[in-house]
Amino acid sequence: MGLVNPSSENRADEVTTVSSISPNWVTTRLDFLTNWARANSLWPMPFGTACCAIEYMATAASRFDIARFGMERQSFSPRQADVLICAGRLPFKLAPVIRRIWDQMPQPKWSISMGACASTGGIFDNYSMVQGIDTIIPVDVYVPGCPPRPEGLMYGIMLLQKKIKGETIADDQLRVEKLVGPSGLFLPPERVDELSEPFGNSVQQTRSG
Amino acid sequence: MTPTLPMLSPSVPALRSEFSTAIERHLVSSGQTVVVVNRDRSHDVLAWLKDSPGQEFNYLTDVTAVDYRDPERPLEVVYQLRSLGRKADLRVKVALDKRQPLEVRSVYDLWRGADWLEREVYDMFGVTFVGHPDLRRILMWETYAEGYPLRKDFPLRGHFSRAEQTRQALAANPEAHYSLEEMSIAETYGELPKAVRERLAKGERGFLK
Numbered sequence: 151m152g153l154v155n156p157s158s159e160n161r162a163d164e165v166t167t168v169s170s171i172s173p174n175w176v177t178t179r180l181d182f183l184t185n186w187a188r189a190n191s192l193w194p195m196p197f198g199t200a201c202c203a204i205e206y207m208a209t210a211a212s213r214f215d216i217a218r219f220g221m222e223r224q225s226f227s228p229r230q231a232d233v234l235i236c237a238g239r240l241p242f243k244l245a246p247v248i249r250r251i252w253d254q255m256p257q258p259k260w261s262i263s264m265g266a267c268a269s270t271g272g273i274f275d276n277y278s279m280v281q282g283i284d285t286i287i288p289v290d291v292y293v294p295g296c297p298p299r300p301e302g303l304m305y306g307i308m309l310l311q312k313k314i315k316g317e318t319i320a321d322d323q324l325r326v327e328k329l330v331g332p333s334g335l336f337l338p339p340e341r342v343d344e345l346s347e348p349f350g351n352s353v354q355q356t357r358s359g
Numbered sequence: 360m361t362p363t364l365p366m367l368s369p370s371v372p373a374l375r376s377e378f379s380t381a382i383e384r385h386l387v388s389s390g391q392t393v394v395v396v397n398r399d400r401s402h403d404v405l406a407w408l409k410d411s412p413g414q415e416f417n418y419l420t421d422v423t424a425v426d427y428r429d430p431e432r433p434l435e436v437v438y439q440l441r442s443l444g445r446k447a448d449l450r451v452k453v454a455l456d457k458r459q460p461l462e463v464r465s466v467y468d469l470w471r472g473a474d475w476l477e478r479e480v481y482d483m484f485g486v487t488f489v490g491h492p493d494l495r496r497i498l499m500w501e502t503y504a505e506g507y508p509l510r511k512d513f514p515l516r517g518h519f520s521r522a523e524q525t526r527q528a529l530a531a532n533p534e535a536h537y538s539l540e541e542m543s544i545a546e547t548y549g550e551l552p553k554a555v556r557e558r559l560a561k562g563e564r565g566f567l568k
Binding site (some may be wrong): 242243247275277285290330333335342343 | 469500505508520522523529530532533
């Protein structure tokens with residue numbers, strides 16, 4: 151009676167997590183199937199603020215036709231969207247808007263930063279413009295160009311598909327929401343300063359702290 | 360063909376005889392007449408230009424302001440007037456001494472189109488338009504705390520660090536600063552979910568306080 155089977159003693163603490171069973175044949179086959187399905191039916195949430203949106207529209211229209219990538223359904227509701235495409239510069243006034251749209255999108259979700267301004271602030275290195283949307287939301291693919299041609303955006307979309315096909319459900323951090331923390335930012339302030347640093351022949355920028 | 364000589368607008372002699380000392384000076388620049396008017400009489404002069412027969416400047420093309428690099432020079436508020444019937448233009452300027460409060464009478468009661476134009480000048484230059492019914496920021500968000508961006512003493516990238524700018528922008532809660540009419544939900548407000556109503560009521564200018 152006093153004997154306790156050591157193998158069953160801590161059974162209540164045993165949690166079968168995905169990471170504990172991975173990687174094995176089942177998860178890799180399941181990954182292949184889910185990633186194949188996800189990568190080929192990305193529903194884009196267009197966040198078009200400037201001239202990049204014109205190129206985005208050209209990409210969606212018949213000549214370039216992103217329907218070929220399973221993106222024919224433009225999702226104008228963030229609740230039914232998979233990939234946020236920020237096409238154009240993002241002023242600080244729109245920062246809470248894109249942040250809320252991103253928070254409203256359900257997992258799994260990805261984002262594409264289209265063009266120089268969305269990625270870095272571009273020529274708008276001034277008081278009113280976010281210096282790269284990666285200071286506001288996490289970004290998966292940056293598409294360079296001013297604006298990028300539709301071929302450039304399609305290459306970005308294909309890169310995102312490639313990235314999705316490399317994901318695994320064994321990564322338990324992959325689908326964790328990166329929310330705005332108590333500091334009011336989702337990155338440390340020093341990181342935001344670093345990402346927003348002036349470049350080229352620009353002059354001094356006020357730093358945190 | 361001989362180049363046409365700069366033409367002085369016939370409004371200037373009429374203004375001089377009507378207002379004498381309130382008309383500080385006038386000049387013709389690139390064929391366009393500019394009249395500089397005393398600040399205290401500006402509303403009288405503009406009302407006279409709008410309503411008196413033979414003037415009838417019934418269309419306010421633009422209200423803007425100019426801050427010169429020389430700190431001794433006054434800040435100028437510029438009214439660009441147009442008479443649609445007479446097909447004539449006139450530019451009226453009001454010089455504001457920077458050592459005194461930047462205040463001028465609003466012309467909202469003369470031209471309703473001055474509403475947003477004066478709000479923009481207030482937002483960018485900090486000029487107070489006395490008598491404006493709804494003088495608040497229009498381009499920057501309402502809690503914007505860095506000052507007036509188009510003043511010459513305003514640094515291009517603003518006063519704060521990028522991290523602080525990003526933090527303040529994300530905390531802006533834009534819905535709280537619009538009236539129910541502006542959001543076109545005045546009639547359905549009662550049917551909104553409780554959480555949405557609370558979010559609308561929150562914020563510095565929360566209209567439901």
